Amino acid sequence: xxxxxxxxxxxxxxxxxxxxxxxxxxxxxxxxxxxxxxxxxxxxxxxxxxxxxxxxxxxxxxxxxxxxxxxxxxxxxxxxxxxxxxxxxxxxxxxxxxxxxxxxxxxxxxxxxxxxxxxxxxxxxxxxxxxxxxxxxxxxxxxxxxxxxxxxxxxxxxxxxxxxxxxxxxxxxxxxxxxxxxxxxxxxxxxxxxxxxxxxxxxxxxxxxxxxxxxxxxxxxxxxxxxxxxxxxxxxxxxxxxxxxxxxxxxxxxxxxxxxxxxxxxxxxxxxxxxxxxxxxxxxxxxxxxxxxxxxxxxxxxxxxxxxxxxxxxxxxxxxxxxxxxxxxx
Numbered sequence: 001x002x003x004x005x006x007x008x009x010x011x012x013x014x015x016x017x018x019x020x021x022x023x024x025x026x027x028x029x030x031x032x033x034x035x036x037x038x039x040x041x042x043x044x045x046x047x048x049x050x051x052x053x054x055x056x057x058x059x060x061x062x063x064x065x066x067x068x069x070x071x072x073x074x075x076x077x078x079x080x081x082x083x084x085x086x087x088x089x090x091x092x093x094x095x096x097x098x099x100x101x102x103x104x105x106x107x108x109x110x111x112x113x114x115x116x117x118x119x120x121x122x123x124x125x126x127x128x129x130x131x132x133x134x135x136x137x138x139x140x141x142x143x144x145x146x147x148x149x150x151x152x153x154x155x156x157x158x159x160x161x162x163x164x165x166x167x168x169x170x171x172x173x174x175x176x177x178x179x180x181x182x183x184x185x186x187x188x189x190x191x192x193x194x195x196x197x198x199x200x201x202x203x204x205x206x207x208x209x210x211x212x213x214x215x216x217x218x219x220x221x222x223x224x225x226x227x228x229x230x231x232x233x234x235x236x237x238x239x240x241x242x243x244x245x246x247x248x249x250x251x252x253x254x255x256x257x258x259x260x261x262x263x264x265x266x267x268x269x270x271x272x273x274x275x276x277x278x279x280x281x282x283x284x285x286x287x288x289x290x291x292x293x294x295x296x297x298x299x300x301x302x303x304x305x306x307x308x309x310x311x312x313x314x315x316x317x318x319x320x321x322x323x324x325x326x327x328x329x330x
Contacts, residue, residue, distance in 0.1 A: 004094045005087055012083035016105065018176055023084055026169060027091045030131045054127040061123045067309055069125055071116040073109045074303035078147045080105050080180035081139030082116055084173060088132035093124040106180045129306045139177040140302035146181025146295050152276050156283035158290060159184045165293040174296045183295065193222040207232050211239040233257040237264045248272035251285055258286035
């Protein structure tokens with residue numbers, strides 16, 4: 001399926017730090033929910049088969065009808081996932097569709113903002129619509145939520161960081177959306193860094209014992225230690241932790257933890273029960289990061305829609321071209 005992606009879209013995904021093959025695989029699975037067996041027997045662009053059929057579009061739209069549509073934001077927010085949406089349309093229509101990106105990931109948008117235009121066979125546009133919008137709205141929602149947190153702690157020197165509380169199969173895309181919103185990523189997988197949590201401490205027999213075990217087994221791996229008390233912070237600093245996760249601590253406890261860790265050059269991350277209302281106060285304690293699982297597990301989707309205008313398609317456009325530009329194709 002990835003061979004359907006245009007060079008421009010493939011390049012845009014790579015620039016975004018996303019693997020085109022992995023993105024294509026996500027899209028295939030999403031399309032298969034609407035068109036069972038999609039990846040096994042693909043219908044020709046705009047056709048009725050072989051394979052599963054978009055029954056409504058096949059019945060109501062002439063197979064030869066071409067047109068263009070606008071992807072429009074219905075609400076204020078931050079954009080993320082435009083190359084992914086472009087890939088969804090190309091997965092269905094291949095080179096029969098062209099995409100113009102009128103915004104860039106990370107841009108702020110207002111209600112009524114057109115972020116992209118698509119040209120191609122109308123049947124295919126409608127078949128791809130929901131998959132493209134499901135991914136785009138979800139990623140824009142994450143970027144929008146992240147931006148709110150980033151703005152809430154602006155000037156503090158702290159950063160907003162995500163967690164592994166992501167939807168299965170969508171971690172790379174969701175963490176990309178966090179970056180689009182101005183946040184930073186925590187580890188992508190369990191192999192990237194060690195995070196010693198309370199259950200590891202219990203199993204190992206203490207903070208120092210758990211840290212020593214990880215350091216002995218994986219001497220080059222960054223090690224973060226979760227601490228519930230200021231005393232545990234002192235123990236983790238003494239053990240040599242690179243980063244300490246202060247879980248469910250009060251503002252006073254966070255300030256005390258900073259006073260212990262900062263002289264040793266150990267970074268601190270606040271976590272647990274954080275809300276936008278207290279974000280600035282938490283950041284003001286001197287911690288380096290605020291860990292916010294809600295960025296990915298609870299962000300509401302940003303409302304975007306496809307406004308279709310049947311008729312002759314406009315000039316062909318590349319998803320990787322500069323915003324508002326057109327690229328003529330032979």
